[in-house]
Structure formats: structure tokens, C-alpha cells
Amino acid sequence: MISLSQAPRTSDALRTFRVRVRTFVQTEFAPHQDRWREQQFPDADAWTKAGAVGMLLSDMPVEYGGGGGTFAHEAVVVEELTRAGVPFASFIHDSVAHYILAYGSEAQKRNWLPRMARGELVAAIAMSEPGAGSDLQAITTTARRDGDQYVINGSKTFITNGWHASLICLVLKTDVKAAGPKSISLIIVEAKDLPGYRVGRPLEKVGLHAQDTCELFFDNVRVPASHLLGSAEGQGSFQIMEKMSYERLAISVAAVATAERAVALTTKYAKERRAFGKPLIDFQNTRFKLAECKTETHIARVFLDRCIERFAAGELDAFATAMAKYWLTDSECRIVDECLQLHGGYGYLAEYPIARMWTDSRVHRIYAGTNEFLKEMIASSL
């Protein structure tokens, strides 16, 4: 029997896990998408249901309530959600768990990770502000030490999982006088019933309508000083630089799964839809476009699988994950756009999955570091 770490994409255990996740997503999440889109967030109990089936923290150690798997398990979850057209941001939740696992004290891990695994706590990561996205150093949210507490003031925007978030990994300045990256720290905020904390209505987006993206407001919010992540203040920039790879690779997984789904749906459509007395697939342009999309998707899949294996083995550096996120999401958007074109006018109707994929995938080139920002990062390694 091949162990999971040797062959993360092919083991029997991983196949069994995939079947479990697929069945769950198709029966428990997919049928509710219209309602989720209308209310602009998933049902609250979606998180505890996902926890019960083992979809959350699948790649965390068992001793902290996780599934004991590797990033290959996370990839399965992202792929199955993507294939079902369900934009449930468990990858952000899981990415926060990895910050806690890497930098948290033993007490913090035992306090938060098991509840995150069960979906009792819903996690968000809050970096972006109205005046600071790519330029993290420009954030103005602050935490002032007052005895054994921090007093937090400021606001965040674009925060995924914001509506339900009860555990926020908050990026802020603990030392406004410190130069550059040393001013930034991460503090974990348990948000439920916290005086001074407020969530805005989910933002109106062009896509990802079923996913809650919110503004968060902090007005003299007090949290225990023990909620600082890391042994000292000023480590936040370094922690983000190291851990953003997780989120970037998860988005890369969604990108490839989306491209594969787009090619499959469009091939089917091109065989069924007729024009000028024959199926669309009989036009050479349709065949050539689909051949190009299929080839590019295949290349993307090979690259991604290699990245997943190396990441699970702890061998993929931050530059390689930046390359993966930039190139795979650019490819995804090109492929989905071509596939939409092959649907004609129906590709522009919201009820068609390809239209949703087109609007939902567009943000992949923007969040977790815009692709332009990532090219700067990759260029710095030249």
C-alpha cells in the first residue's frame, strides 16, 4: 500500500475521502445554491455539517481535531466544491488554521483548532482595508496594549466568510512607529458578542453571490493579549509571507477544477446545440477552440498536481506558489471566456453554469495577491 505522503493524489484513502466529500456537497450544499445566492451567504449550519463530514481542517493533525491528511485532502475538498459549483470558502477557514498551527501556542491550538474542525468556529482572515489591499504596509487598523488586553480600532473590507466569522485572524499594527514590516502583527479575535465589533451587510459583487464578503468594524474592541499570534509583536508580515502560499495554492486548485468543468460542459453543449443544420462541434473553429482549451487545461493539471505533491511534502517555496496562482488563474479565465463564447447568448444567461463560472472565476486573478503583485514577487527572485 502506498502511503499518502508518497502518492498524495492516488491513494485509496484519498479516493474514499473524495467520494464522501462529493456525496455530501451534492446532497447537502448544491440543492441550496439559489437560496444561498439570494441571502448572499451560506446557511450557518453549513459549517457544522461540513465539520461533521470531515471537510474542515482535513489536513490538520488528529490531536487538534483535524483529519490527519495532507494538502492533497484540502485539494479534494476544493475540487469537489468547484465541480458542484458551490463557492464555500472552507479554504480560507483552513488557511487560518494553518496560521494557528504554525505560530500559535499549545494553549491557542487546543482552544481554537478542534472547534474550527467541527465548524463551531468559522474563520476569516482580515487584511484588506479601504485604503490598503496590495500595499499591506498601508493598513491603519491598530492594537494598543492596555494591561493584559489589546484595544483594537479600525475597519477591514472584502472579508470572505465575514458574515458568519466568529474567529478572525486580524492583521493590524501593534507599533505604528516601527518601520515597515515590523509594525504588523496578527491577533486572533473571537468575534461572537464582542462589544465594539460590527459586521456590514455582504457586499454586492459581480460573482460569488453565495459567498459572504463583508466589511468588519472594530471600535475599541478589547481582546486578551494572549490572542497575539507568535512569540512577540511585529512578526505578522513574515507570518503572512509564509502562509499565503496555502491560500494561493488552494485558489490554483479551484482554477484548474473550474477550467476542467468549463471544457466538459462546453463540449457537451457543442455536441447538443445545432446551427446551420449541424451540431456546433462540427464547425472547425469550435473543435479547434475546444482542443486548445483542453490542451491548456491538461498542462495546467499536470503543473498543479506536481505543485500539490511538492507542497504536501513541504518542498514548494513561496515563489512557486505565486507562479502557480498567477499562471493557473490567468489560464482559467482565458479558458472559461472561450467556453462562454462557444455557448453564444446562452453563455451570458445567469442560469447557465458557464456564466456563473465566468463571473465567479474572475476574482481568482485579484485576491490573495493580484496576479500583477505576484509577478513582481516572482521577478524579485530572478
Ligand SMILES: Cc1cc2nc3c(=O)[nH]c(=O)nc-3n(C[C@H](O)[C@H](O)[C@H](O)COP(=O)(O)OP(=O)(O)OC[C@H]3O[C@@H](n4cnc5c(N)ncnc54)[C@H](O)[C@@H]3O)c2cc1C
Ligand atoms: C471577492 C473578494 C474576496 C476577498 N477576500 C478577502 C479576504 O478574505 N481577506 C482580505 O484581507 N482581503 C480579501 N479580498 C481583498 C483582495 O485581497 C484585494 O482586493 C487585493 O489584494 C487587491 O487589493 P485592492 O483591491 O486594494 O487593489 P489595489 O492594491 O489598489 O490594486 C489595484 C491595481 O493596481 C495593481 N497593483 C497594486 N500594487 C501593485 C504592484 N506592486 N505592482 C503591480 N501592480 C500593482 C493591482 O494589481 C491592481 O490591478 C477579497 C477581494 C474580493 C474581491
